[in-house]
Amino acid sequence: xxxxxxxxxxVEPFLTPDVLKERFLWxxxxxxxxxKDTITNKMLKDYIHRAANxxxxxxxxxxxQVVRRYRxxxxxxxxxxxxxxxxxHKPIQTVLDLSIRAASYNANPNAGTEQYPxxxxxxxxxxxxIDMANASRGSxxxxxxxxxxxxxxxxxxxxxxxxxxxxxxGQSGWVxxxxxxxxVCGFANDEGQVPCVINEAIGNYATVLIxxxxxxxxxxxxxxxxxxxxxxxxxxxxxSLLQDKRQQAETSFRDxxxxxxxxxxxxxxxxxx
Numbered sequence: 001x002x003x004x005x006x007x008x009x010x011v012e013p014f015l016t017p018d019v020l021k022e023r024f025l026w027x028x029x030x031x032x033x034x035x036k037d038t039i040t041n042k043m044l045k046d047y048i049h050r051a052a053n054x055x056x057x058x059x060x061x062x063x064x065q066v067v068r069r070y071r072x073x074x075x076x077x078x079x080x081x082x083x084x085x086x087x088x089h090k091p092i093q094t095v096l097d098l099s100i101r102a103a104s105y106n107a108n109p110n111a112g113t114e115q116y117p118x119x120x121x122x123x124x125x126x127x128x129x130i131d132m133a134n135a136s137r138g139s140x141x142x143x144x145x146x147x148x149x150x151x152x153x154x155x156x157x158x159x160x161x162x163x164x165x166x167x168x169x170g171q172s173g174w175v176x177x178x179x180x181x182x183x184v185c186g187f188a189n190d191e192g193q194v195p196c197v198i199n200e201a202i203g204n205y206a207t208v209l210i211x212x213x214x215x216x217x218x219x220x221x222x223x224x225x226x227x228x229x230x231x232x233x234x235x236x237x238x239x240s241l242l243q244d245k246r247q248q249a250e251t252s253f254r255d256x257x258x259x260x261x262x263x264x265x266x267x268x269x270x271x272x273x
Contacts, residue, residue, distance in 0.1 A: 011193040014063075015052075015202050017044035024207045028245065029238075034217045039210065051206035055198075059260045061090050063194060065186035069116065074178035082131070083142035089185045090264040092135035097182040098142070099124040119180070137265035140181075197256060204253035211246040215239065 021030075021044070030039040052063060062068075068089055078084040085098075102120040131141040188194045218239040261267040 010195060011189060012196055012199065014188075014192065014194055015048050015199045015206075017041040017048065019199075020044055020048060020203055020206060024203045024249065025210070028211075028242070030210075030214075032214070032217055044206075044210075047206040047209050048202060050209060051202045054205055055202050055257070058257050059264070060088065060266050061260065061264055062186040063198060064188045064192065065093065065184055065190075067096065068183055068185055070179075070181045070183075071177035072179040072181060074175040076173060081141075085140040085142075085179060085181060087138040087140065087181065087183060087185075090136065090138040090266065091187065092132070092138060092140070092183045092185055094184040095127060095130050095132070095135075095140065095181070096184065097124070097180065098127070098130060098140070099180050100178065101180040103177075136263070139265075197260075201253055201256040201260070204249040204256065207249040208246055208253065211242055211249070215242050215246065218242070 018041070031037070055061075056063060068087075070087060072085055078086075100122040101118065102122060104120050125142060129142050129144045131143050134141070187198055258267065
């Protein structure tokens with residue numbers, strides 16, 4: 001989106017217990033019918049935490065910004081398609097490093113102190129060559145001849161002369177753990193705000209988790225009392241109402257997960273030989 005009307009809010013702070021109760025649990029008794037214990041905001045925060053992790057697992061995406069490092073194989077078939085690289089987690093916001101690195105840590109002075117130190121650098125691909133057109137789907141391309149497609153003269157095209165090494169790299173066969181990639185993944189922006197649809201999906205699944213603990217405690221749905229020909233019957237529909245609410249939340253969560261997976265190209269797995 002290059003320009004947009006400010007009337008529609010598309011991003012917002014991450015889901016909080018109070019917002020969860022207002023949007024998804026309004027009118028639902030958060031009290032155990034057996035022990036009379038109340039679900040507190042601390043417990044609701046834990047449900048949100050569990051739902052967010054389940055959402056990331058099912059969609060294979062990151063909600064907040066994280067830096068991930070991958071060691072991807074060299075595949076000649078993908079290399080000659082403008083060096084296509086498939087990153088497992090999506091969406092990609094920024095590429096920090098794309099290089100060829102050895103397996104040795106000898107040249108890194110911080111190898112003994114860092115948890116995940118960088119290995120020895122062999123060749124670094126300039127970020128100016130990396131095409132981010134399909135980064136939201138986890139796909140990166142490298143085009144070292146970008147200046148050749150614009151009428152800007154030979155002076156600006158000179159930096160692309162370093163692409164000669166790419167021709168020699170392409171003479172190799174399949175090599176495991178060849179490309180070293182460091183990328184920033186996640187839906188959240190720099191301020192930590194997330195799209196509203198992400199909060200909707202997490203809120204629906206948190207509702208499912210909460211109702212999974214509440215519904216089984218409704219042991220009696222109907223009661224009857226008879227004394228000397230007089231009888232009284234009481235029927236409580238809360239059990240069925242909570243079941244309907246859970247089914248609705250689960251269906252909405254499943255639809256939202258499928259939509260997110262479709263946007264990030266995670267719904268269908270594809271490979272090649």
